[in-house]
Amino acid sequence: xxxxxxxxxxxxxxxxxxxxxxxxxxxxxxxxxxxxxxxxxxxxxxxxxxxxxxxxxxxxxxxxxxxxxxxxxxxxxxxxxxxxxxxxxxxxxxxxxxxxxxxxxxxxxxxxxxxxxxxxxxxxxxxxxxxxxxxxxxxxxxxxxxxxxxxxxxxxxxxxxxxxxxxxxxxxxxxxxxxxxxxxxxxxxxxxxxxxxxxxxxxxxxxxxxxxxxxxxxxxxxxxxxxxxxxxxxxxxxxxxxxxxxxxxxxxxxxxxxxxxxxxxxxxxxxxxxxxxxxxxxxxxxxxxxxxxxxxxxxxxxxxxxxxxxxxxxxxxxxxxxxxxxxxxxxxxxxxxxxxxxxxxxxxxxxxxxxxxxxxxxxxxxxxxxxxxxxxxxxxxxxxxxxxxxxxxxxxxxxxxxxxxxxxxxxxxxxxxxxxxxxxxxxxxxxxxxxxxxxxxxxxxxxxxxxxxxxxxxxxxxxxxxxxxxxxxxxxxxxxxxxxxxxxxxxxxxxxxxxxxxxxxxxxxxxxxxxxxxxxxxxxxxxxxxxxxxxxxxxxxxxxxxxxxxxxxxxxxxxxxxxxxxxxxxxxxxxxxxxxxxxxxxxxxxxxxxxxxxxxxxxxxxxxxxxxxxxxxxxxxxxxxxxxxxxxxxxxxxxxxxxxxxxxxxxxxxxxxxxxxxxxxxxxxxxxxxxxxxxxxxxxxxxxxxxxxxxxxxxxxxxxxxxxxxxxxxxxxxxxxxxxxxxxxxxxxxxxxxxxxxxxxxxxxxxxxxxxxxxxxxxxxxxxxxxxxxxxxxxxxxxxxxxxxxxxxxxxxxxxxxxxxxxxxxxxxxxxxxxxxxxxxxxxxxxxxxxxxxxxxxxxxxxxxxxxxxxxxxxxxxxxxxxxxxxxxxxxxxxxxxxxxxxxxxxxxxxxxxxxxxxxxxxxxxx
Numbered sequence: 028x029x030x031x032x033x034x035x036x037x038x039x040x041x042x043x044x045x046x047x048x049x050x051x052x053x054x055x056x057x058x059x060x061x062x063x064x065x066x067x068x069x070x071x072x073x074x075x076x077x078x079x080x081x082x083x084x085x086x087x088x089x090x091x092x093x094x095x096x097x098x099x100x101x102x103x104x105x106x107x108x109x110x111x112x113x114x115x116x117x118x119x120x121x122x123x124x125x126x127x128x129x130x131x132x133x134x135x136x137x138x139x140x141x142x143x144x145x146x147x148x149x150x151x152x153x154x155x156x157x158x159x160x161x162x163x164x165x166x167x168x169x170x171x172x173x174x175x176x177x178x179x180x181x182x183x184x185x186x187x188x189x190x191x192x193x194x195x196x197x198x199x200x201x202x203x204x205x206x207x208x209x210x211x212x213x214x215x216x217x218x219x220x221x222x223x224x225x226x227x228x229x230x231x232x233x234x235x236x237x238x239x240x241x242x243x244x245x246x247x248x249x250x251x252x253x254x255x256x257x258x259x260x261x262x263x264x265x266x267x268x269x270x271x272x273x274x275x276x277x278x279x280x281x282x283x284x285x286x287x288x289x290x291x292x293x294x295x296x297x298x299x300x301x302x303x304x305x306x307x308x309x310x311x312x313x314x315x316x317x318x319x320x321x322x323x324x325x326x327x328x329x330x331x332x333x334x335x336x337x338x339x340x341x342x343x344x345x346x347x348x349x350x351x352x353x354x355x356x357x358x359x360x361x362x363x364x365x366x367x368x369x370x371x372x373x374x375x376x377x378x379x380x381x382x383x384x385x386x387x388x389x390x391x392x393x394x395x396x397x398x399x400x401x402x403x404x405x406x407x408x409x410x411x412x413x414x415x416x417x418x419x420x421x422x423x424x425x426x427x428x429x430x431x432x433x434x435x436x437x438x439x440x441x442x443x444x445x446x447x448x449x450x451x452x453x454x455x456x457x458x459x460x461x462x463x464x465x466x467x468x469x470x471x472x473x474x475x476x477x478x479x480x481x482x483x484x485x486x487x488x489x490x491x492x493x494x495x496x497x498x499x500x501x502x503x504x505x506x507x508x509x510x511x512x513x514x515x516x517x518x519x520x521x522x523x524x525x526x527x528x529x530x531x532x533x534x535x536x537x538x539x540x541x542x543x544x545x546x547x548x549x550x551x552x553x554x555x556x557x558x559x560x561x562x563x564x565x566x567x568x569x570x571x572x573x574x575x576x577x578x579x580x581x582x583x584x585x586x587x588x589x590x591x592x593x594x595x596x597x598x599x600x601x602x603x604x605x606x607x608x609x610x611x612x613x614x615x616x617x618x619x620x621x622x623x624x625x626x627x628x629x630x631x632x633x634x635x636x637x638x639x640x641x642x643x644x645x646x647x648x649x650x651x652x653x654x655x656x657x658x659x660x661x662x663x664x665x666x667x668x669x670x671x672x673x674x675x676x677x678x679x680x681x682x683x684x685x686x687x688x689x690x691x692x693x694x695x696x697x698x699x700x701x702x703x704x705x706x707x708x709x710x711x712x713x714x715x716x717x718x719x720x721x722x723x724x725x726x727x728x729x730x731x732x733x734x735x736x737x738x739x740x741x742x743x744x745x746x747x748x749x750x751x752x753x754x755x756x757x758x759x760x761x762x763x764x765x766x767x768x769x770x771x772x773x774x775x776x777x778x779x780x781x782x783x784x785x786x787x788x789x790x791x792x793x794x795x796x797x798x799x800x801x802x803x804x805x806x807x808x809x810x811x812x813x814x815x816x817x818x819x820x821x822x823x824x825x826x827x828x829x830x831x832x833x834x835x836x837x838x839x840x841x842x843x844x845x846x847x848x849x850x851x852x853x854x855x856x857x858x859x860x861x862x863x864x865x866x867x868x869x870x871x872x873x874x875x876x877x878x879x880x881x882x883x884x885x886x887x888x889x890x891x892x893x894x895x896x897x898x899x900x901x902x903x904x905x906x907x908x909x910x911x912x913x914x915x916x917x918x919x920x921x922x923x924x925x926x927x928x929x930x931x932x933x934x935x936x937x938x
Contacts, residue, residue: 077332082235084324084331084341090396091320092349093245099373104314106369107305109293110361114354117313120318121350125511126502127469128321128346129494130476132339135325137479137489145322145468146408150415152475154543159417160528161471162408167325168407168464170441173223174448175461176398181216183390216449223399224442227406230433231330234403241396242583248389249352255281255380264378266371267299277368279379288668290361290369299371312462312513319465320397321346326404326809329411337688339491367849405441410434410508417532435618460517466506467521473502475544482547483641560661570933572784573599575639575657575664575731577650579713581628582705583677584670587739590892590923591668592634593791596784599662600636603628605649607713608642618642624701631700645699646714650722665931667726669739672719673915677705678740720907724900727930732777735914735926742923747891753794754890757782757826760801761896762879762917763871765837771818777929782894783824794891796826801833822934829886835880839875883921890922897926 077083104113145165150158189207205211207918226237257808263276280286287596295305303309324341328334360369368375377386412418413425427436477499493587510518576591578584602625606618618640625638639657643649650667657664681700706712714722726733761777779798786794798819800812814827819826883893895918901910918924 038590046788078231078235078327078330078337079332080337080341082239082674083231083327084337085233085345086238087323087327087396087400088321088342088345089348090238090242090245090393091323092318092345093352093393095839097249097352097356098376098386098393100313100354102360102364102369102375103329104310105290105357105360105364105372106366107293107295107310108307110287110291110357112293112307113357113361116314117318117350117353117357119505120311120315121346123315123502123505124318124321124469125346126498126505127473128342129491129498130473130502131321131325131342132491133476133494134472135328135338135489136335136478136491137487144326145325146411147328147474148325149471149475152479152544154545155417156529156533157471159412159415159532160525161468162412163528164464164525165322165468166405166408166412166441167462168468169401169408170444171448171461171464173220173398173401173405173441173445174451176394176401177216177219177223177445177449180219180394180398181212183387183394184215185212187387213449215385217446219395219398220402220442220445220449223395223402224438226399227403227434227438227442228433230429230431231403234399237399237817238396243390244392245389245396248392250384251381251385252356252376253359256363258381259379264368264372264375266368275367275371277371278365279368279375280363280365282362286365287362289366290364294366294370296370308512312509315462315509315513318349319462319469320400322465322468323400323404326400326407329407335490386585386923401444402441402445403438405445406434406437409441413437418535460514460521461512463510463517463521466510466513467525470503470506470510473499473506477503478544480545480550482551484547499922518562531735557660557662562661565661566810567932567934570665570780570782570931571596571598573658573663573665574668575601575603575653575666576611576636576668577603577605577653577670579604579670580677580705581625581700582681583740585632585680586742586744587668587670587736588632588636588741589744590736590739591787592632592636594781594785595635596787599664600634601653601660602636602638602656603650603653603657604638604640605646605653606640606642607642607644607646607649610642615641621701628700645718647718647722647725651725654726654731657920664731666732666734668734669722670739671720671735671914671918671926672716672735672911673712675738675740679705682742715906716840716911717907720911721904722891723928727899727928730930732930733897733928734781737918737924737926739923742892748790748793750891752888753791754797754888755782755785755791755891755892755894756797756799756883756886757795757894758799758801758883759896761898762801763898763913765801765833773932774927774929776822776932776934778817778894778896778927779822779824779826780929780933781925781927783822785892796824797886797890798826798828798887800828800830802830803837804832831882831886833882836875836878839872839878871913873916876913879917880919880921892923892925893921895924895926897928899928 104116131145131148134152146158146162149161154156185205185207188203188205190203190205197490205215212788226234248811259279259281262279264279265274266277267274293307293847295307295310297303321342324345328338331337364375370377374386377383377610379692380386409422409425410428413422425434425437425440454855476494477496480494480496480499510521572595574591574595576584576588578588581588588602604625606621608617610616622641625640628639629636639653641649641652641656643652654664654667681702723733723735757778759778761774782796785791786796798815800815802811815828819828827873883895897914898910900907914926918926
């Protein structure tokens, strides 16, 4: 089973036989097979214990959001900003994270959720590039976050039990006995991290029990804090002076209206710990860090019994609980503590508690829990990325799991990286970027939900419906503002780092089968704009070539495919192919298995083209089908290009272009170019000469321009464009009708337009157009040449005009006419189509056509490509053979040549 068809193997019921077969099924190889191996192994070993909503989501999220903020930063916010602004900060902060919570709930209830949490959500919604880059940043954020909390716990322990230093040296209490050097503090941090490692190595179940015990401790500490506001009597608390040279006293007043009124408004001052002046932005940034941690429950998605049920309910419960606690504490603090106490003593809750160690234990417990939460979250993210093979063999060791399903290797790797970060000693610098990484992940989750909502995919139907695209946009904007509010430099650097990872993963990671949201969004927008593209509003001023290139076998058409890609000028380009067969006699459609090869060809040749294949009883009927149905709405081919019908031996140009794609040593996942071998020169063609001309005639009847391409197997694009002088020759005269010298008919103008379009392509801009004006020496040359030059000026086409004397060539034509019958003369006079093939074709001799061929070849400097006038096929089908033979003689050995017949106006001389 693959991610492309996740429900194909879903069973409503199963038998004992099925269960036995699954139990004994051997694991299969490959990325998709790894899931089957996992399933097989799990049936042979006991299922690991899964976590409930309370233990797996509510408790980890609560402890991650509380951390030390609830104990050490509530007074800081109220003391600096006042109660009004503090409540406003919480409202704004919780609106921002609330929008992200809604997005998390929506995505997590839209299908089965596996290990990886936010990474899994983002990668499956936005694709491997975006998911992988955000996953790396989220992993690093959790690693640094775990180290941050470990060092925070070490600093808190040092404040309580460390030997005093500086002016206070020798004045410590009997419990302050721990050394405070760098190496001792590193040892303390390493010991705490080892404790976290042991818990995480045992498994998620033990982690849940440990966090539950910590939650009980934090809850008891919170209860004692609330009780202390009511039972502790007013008293004075010693606080330090701003300059740090002494102390003063501040008051715990108990509940008093005067204290509340004093703390209602803001009173920003210098932070006594850093010496920096505080402002709304700085206080808000500190408080917002305490509101993060909403992904702690989502990171445990692989260890939950029912992630789609637990994540939305558990996360919302934890967010609402913390919001209520924060606001209640803010109000009680504002009512009972004077401003000086709040501004000068961030650990005042310990000083006013009924028993001081309660708050100390609460700080230690919440910090330890946050460190464990980040460590186990980092390991789950790393395991999920390794299992997805986004980075190949680099993360392969992180796939290893214990018999109980715990990714112990990912835990060890995460622990090792956290230990490396601990060597920095202080994380004041990293703390800011960690918060920004979390903000970036939250914004990505909102973006994923927004993209799914905007794509309007029928399969996006989450059971959680309390969200709209407005909430997603609000979450993205809020996270973006907070990132730059915390630190604009770090925010810019993190975005640049994310984009760098995105590009790296885009080029290095294998193609995934998860589905790309970009494809759904593109489809949604293309459909909308195609409906707006009204063919009734087409105008010649905005004409562009939209080409259907008929390809018999891509092996012999590589150069032609590339040349037509140049000439399309940002227009529609369709590669058409007709497969002979009758669906009534076939078990299935043979074309479905061919599409991958054709699409791979398009990728390998680096062209911008669609592929359209059809099944028909004859080539002619198949081409008719493609002419009728190719394109959509206002985007339909207006020009058909065919290879020329001759006896030249086809040459295989595919090996040279995409040799590596034909290598049989490539992995199974790499699509191969499976095209049939070329026919031999004497081999039977699938298309007769008469049907070939009939295809050209059909196209003209459908008002499609036609181009016949000859000798493009000899066209070497790199060699041609590498020349010092590149010429494109245009012969806008119907050389088969020398009696009709008209350079401004529709077909002539179409030749000029197509040649001009070619020279507008970037790689062809150095090419020069050469127009050949055929004149008889007995007539004035200046008149026709000046008229042609004026026409080029009006059409804004730059070209060199070369006059060619063709008296000897025309003489051969008129010599053949000397003996024609009177009825033939009448037929010629009555014929209206000057751009057609002469009905009395017998009057065109082979000598005349050979003379034309020599005249074209004798022109100076061999061109890169020639554009010749293609007469309209004769109405009499008996002349088809003669028509094609004359074209063959006229273009013999001319090199890359396009015979072009235009049927629609394509040029404009007006604005």
